[in-house]
Amino acid sequence: MIKHHPSDALLAQYCNASLPASLSIAIAIHVEMCECCQAEVKRLEAQNANAIFTQPDLSVDEELSDDAMSLFAAITASDDVDEVYEVTPQTILVNQQNYQLPRALARISHGKFMQMGKLSRSRIALDDGALRSSLLHIDAGGEIPEHTHTGFELTLLLDGEFSDEEGQYVPGDFMWLDGRHQHTPITEKGCLCYTVVSSALHFNKGLSKLLNPIGNLIY
Amino acid sequence: MVSQQPATRCEPNTGNYTAMPETPSQELADALSAVAVKRDKQAFAYLFTYFSPKIKRFGIKQFNSDAQAMELVQETLTSVWRKAHLYNNDKGAATTWVYTVMRNASFDMLRKMKSNKEEHISEDIWPLVEQHTSSDYEFSDHLENQQMKNYLDKLPQAQREVVKGVYFQDMSQEQLAEQLNIPVGTVKSRLRLALQKLRNEMGDRND
Numbered sequence: 001m002i003k004h005h006p007s008d009a010l011l012a013q014y015c016n017a018s019l020p021a022s023l024s025i026a027i028a029i030h031v032e033m034c035e036c037c038q039a040e041v042k043r044l045e046a047q048n049a050n051a052i053f054t055q056p057d058l059s060v061d062e063e064l065s066d067d068a069m070s071l072f073a074a075i076t077a078s079d080d081v082d083e084v085y086e087v088t089p090q091t092i093l094v095n096q097q098n099y100q101l102p103r104a105l106a107r108i109s110h111g112k113f114m115q116m117g118k119l120s121r122s123r124i125a126l127d128d129g130a131l132r133s134s135l136l137h138i139d140a141g142g143e144i145p146e147h148t149h150t151g152f153e154l155t156l157l158l159d160g161e162f163s164d165e166e167g168q169y170v171p172g173d174f175m176w177l178d179g180r181h182q183h184t185p186i187t188e189k190g191c192l193c194y195t196v197v198s199s200a201l202h203f204n205k206g207l208s209k210l211l212n213p214i215g216n217l218i219y
Numbered sequence: 220m221v222s223q224q225p226a227t228r229c230e231p232n233t234g235n236y237t238a239m240p241e242t243p244s245q246e247l248a249d250a251l252s253a254v255a256v257k258r259d260k261q262a263f264a265y266l267f268t269y270f271s272p273k274i275k276r277f278g279i280k281q282f283n284s285d286a287q288a289m290e291l292v293q294e295t296l297t298s299v300w301r302k303a304h305l306y307n308n309d310k311g312a313a314t315t316w317v318y319t320v321m322r323n324a325s326f327d328m329l330r331k332m333k334s335n336k337e338e339h340i341s342e343d344i345w346p347l348v349e350q351h352t353s354s355d356y357e358f359s360d361h362l363e364n365q366q367m368k369n370y371l372d373k374l375p376q377a378q379r380e381v382v383k384g385v386y387f388q389d390m391s392q393e394q395l396a397e398q399l400n401i402p403v404g405t406v407k408s409r410l411r412l413a414l415q416k417l418r419n420e421m422g423d424r425n426d
Contacts, residue, residue, distance in 0.1 A: 002229075021330060021344070028343075055273065067289075072263075075267075075300050087346070105343075108340065
């Protein structure tokens with residue numbers, strides 16, 4: 001059972017689109033694997049919708065302005081519909097092991113896996129300011145070496161298992177670490193993770209407006 | 220040590236949120252389905268009048284700009300008109316559906332302002348369509364190029380069919396028109412649109 005979830009604050013920011021893309025993707029993946037967070041997202045979306053769409057309009061005049069009329073005409077000029085289709089599942093092969101990518105990553109390209117011992121890393125092709133997202137694969141018996149970043153690191157277990165001082169992790173577990181945390185996860189059978197890291201260097205230089213909410217969570 | 224959220228929401232007894240009584244929920248849901256089924260302009264006018272001032276107000280808060288707020292109104296209402304068939308009123312209120320459409324449009328606009336790219340990844344994050352586990356990609360073997368397949372996946376169904384038929388199943392435009400039961404002119408125009416889109420996509424990425 002999934003034990004590690006995004007915080008309430010992260011989930012709320014996810015729902016109103018105020019998180020950067022790479023973190024939104026992480027939460028989207030978790031939410032798809034976690035029924036209770038799914039229900040919470042539905043609840044938050046309904047709540048946001050009510051907050052925005054139930055206020056009475058300031059001016060209650062029924063006549064549309066000329067601009068509105070022409071927008072209406074432009075939109076309805078074509079009867080075409082936008083078909084939206086399901087995403088085809090994508091399978092990737094890392095060190096002779098097949099993994100199915102989560103839906104949210106299926107249409108976003110990622111680079112070749114670079115191997116360093118038991119670790120393989122592939123960069124997700126996402127331009128997201130100071131944030132770097134990757135697929136991280138650890139072979140059976142491998143461990144994530146202790147690292148010294150001063151920003152934050154998000155690890156989302158996609159497949160396989162690992163454990164650390166705190167216990168066992170299962171697919172869907174969402175782990176948010178910052179500079180104050182240290183741990184050395186070890187995997188017995190191997191695992192695939194989605195990771196997002198940010199370095200404090202970038203944070204210090206003042207991130208864009210988009211990233212500011214996260215700053216509060218980290219420091 | 221791992222920072223973790225005490226998962227209170229993951230315990231039973233999550234209350235349901237119900238729409239406020241003053242929202243004309245039924246009327247909005249009916250209007251959405253009239254737009255979906257009959258392309259009913261009157262129903263859309265009702266949705267348009269109800270939502271546009273509210274979306275605009277939200278947009279001004281979000282972007283701090285009148286022009287961008289108007290762009291959000293346009294993006295959102297265009298999607299409402301063109302994607303109304305995706306709304307399923309068993310799954311939630313019409314206001315919630317319109318909210319998700321607006322939220323997605325707003326996310327894509329913000330990404331575009333930041334990275335100057337027309338990526339539209341919001342639907343990768345918040346899909347508007349239910350996912351099923353099975354897939355019917357009988358042609359996947361023919362498409363060796365993964366990247367090409369990714370681009371194709373971004374086309375609307377109708378355009379994708381035409382591209383698949385002509386380029387991957389070697390059918391003539393006439394054969395395809397017959398198979399899909401549409402005029403040859405429609406095949407041609409879908410193909411033109413699809414290729415235009417593919418070119419934009421691929422040109423953008425291969426720079």
